[in-house]
Amino acid sequence: MAKRTGSADLPLHGGRVPAWLATRMSSLGAIVTQAIVHHYGRDEFLRRLSHPFWFQSFGAVMGMDWHSSGITTSVIGALKRSLGPLQDELGIHVCGGRGQHSRKTPxxxxxxxxxxxxxxxxxxxxxxxxxxxxxAAVQDGFDLYLHGFFVTNDGRWTVVQQGMNGDSKQARRYHWHSETVKSFVDAPHSAIDGPPHGEVVNLTDQRAAPSRSAQLDLLTALGADGIVDEFTALTGGQAAQPLLPHLIMPAHHDVRSSDVFTRRLHGTLAAAAERGPIDFPDLLLTPGVGARTVRSLAMVAEIVHGAPYRFRDPARFSLAHGGKDRHPYPVPIKVYDETIRVLKSAVQKARLGREEELDTLKRLDDQARQLERMASGPSLKEFVDGELEASASLGGRSVFGWEEDRRDPLAAAK
Structure with missing residues (x-):
């Protein structure tokens, strides 16, 4: 007889994020958080976290696999590690996590x-x-295994938690925000993100108020044991035990043209080409990676400044730093490190009252939005093929190793 032991120990996406990516995700996550708080305040950062499309895009721009439910675990983990040393400065705290870490939240x-x-x-x-x-109140077949609680010094909070269904091999992420919660049992979610999964019993729907009341009356009249006895009599047996939670990645790994708003990609490329020589002349002098880094900076700038509607295609943000499983291409380490260096410098100077470098990123994002209406550029396939071709020279790395070693077996053997 199957027995639920909890989902805390179940791996997501085949294991843990490799250390070389986890450290960079933490660095980029902290810098983006600081930039958002600097421009818009910490309440806005909580609002961003409560938006499912922004959250997925945030994970994708960090180099985590764009389609993976593992983004939830890795982003929360990266922010918990990186915001800890900054919590007194930012007034933002991260509690909980996956499995046993979620139980430490109180x-x-x-x-x-x-x-x-x-x-x-x-x-x-x-x-x-x-x-x-x-x-319990949303009976949709997904068992929670992750609970991330983000809270500010003044008690405002956002919760991002995730459940998985072993039968369908899918995950569902739930977003909560204290600003929008008036009742915990009457339409409380700010968003629910996940694929359709058969019949759903949602007792938090406003139309379910009579059902909630009737269930309380039933519990008072019969008690928990009495309800179980009545259910057994009606069904002729015991309810089937749920399967152990198990997560498998979504169906396709590759980024397809249907996953990306190409005109927005073209706007980003055009803005990087136009603003790069004006705002990032020193960066463009960096051999091999300068112009490529400006493209990544444009996508990160959109994460910082973009409105919610901009994130309907999270896959597009994987084009900034690739993905650890080599989709859409290996993580370009040299570009990623340059992105972190430039952003870190901009944030540090802004804290001292020197806003110029952060302002250039805002202009880059503004320009991309203006140009996307008329810009043209390569197809997604052409763009990805170009990145794959340049991957070895950009320090491309994935869970399969360095791209340079993959192309040169003799070097890998040394």
Missing amino acids: DELRALGDRVGFDAVALTRASRLVAKVDS
């Missing part, structure tokens, strides 16, 4: 409450209710 909130001064009891209750709603 303790982490209590410790923060003692240090920061917010109402840890109320926030712990919110954390538990959010988890309870998505595991």
